[in-house]
Amino acid sequence: MxxxxxxxxxxxxxxxxxxxxxxxxxxxxxxxxxxxxxxxxxxxxxxxxxxxTRRALLEAVSAKRIAALCARAVELTGEDDSRKALLTWLDEVVSYSVSARGLAAALAYDGPTHENSCSAAIEEAGDPLLRRAARDGVVAPETTVADLITLIVGIVLATEHYPDPAARADRLFRLAVAGLSPRDDHRSP
Structure with a gap:
């Protein structure tokens, strides 16, 4: 039975x-x-x-998308241009987070006493991309995947009620990557 x-x-x-x-x-x-x-x-x-908990619900709903983002990070790890590989992956995290309502909330940091399987999986998957980019000198060495995911979550949550949240989130993410000061090397994010 x-x-x-x-x-x-x-x-x-x-x-x-x-x-x-x-x-x-x-x-x-x-x-x-x-x-x-x-x-x-x-x-x-x-x-x-x-x-x-609501977190458990959001994590379960987001599990397939998180798995796809993790698989994509693995695919991009072998790319020649470590900056481009990292930014391609982060662009996809932004796009997924905008299109999958609830994903940004599932990735949000709840503090040190709460386990967050979505963020943990994303951080583990993105770490090789970030470490390689830092080793190549194209990302500040003190940057963490948690920092980047927090930035993305903030952007996505701040733009979710705009008429075109995807375009607004993309614009803000690119601004964050480029920085506020104009540069001579104008590398596009």
Whole structure:
């Protein structure tokens, strides 16, 4: 009997997750757990059993996108131009975060006492790209992936209500990469 219950629980989880993905896509990180329960035709206690916190819900909803970003970082690690490889990956993190409502909130830093599997995975994946760029002298050596993700989260959250959030986030990210002072070398981000 327990195998049937486990299979049923897995199906129930998959159904709730599918509903949660739609709700987060529509309403962002503020998606209602109660609405998810109603739409999934389960009690709110069932939703909370699977997703005890909003963070757990956002991380589960974002898992596939996080995995894709991590795989992309690995692909770019072997590129010849370490600056271009890092910036290509960061551009993709910005684009994903803008298009996947709730992803920026899932990546947001909650403080040292809260485990964040999304940020941890992204930091681990991006670290080889950043270390290589720092070794090549194209990124300040004290820069961390956590710094870059925090910058991206801030940009995405600040621009999510603009008429064209993707364009605004891209503009601000490029400004951050280029810096505020004009330069003679005008390398494009």
């Amino acid at each position: 327990s195998d049937g219950r486990r299979a049923d629980a897995r199906r129930n989880y998959a159904h709730i997750l599918a509903v949660a993905e739609e709700e987060v896509a529509t309403h962002g990180s503020g998606a209602s757990l109660e609405q998810i329960a109603r739409t999934a035709n389960v009690g709110s206690a069932t939703v909370r059993r699977h997703f005890p």
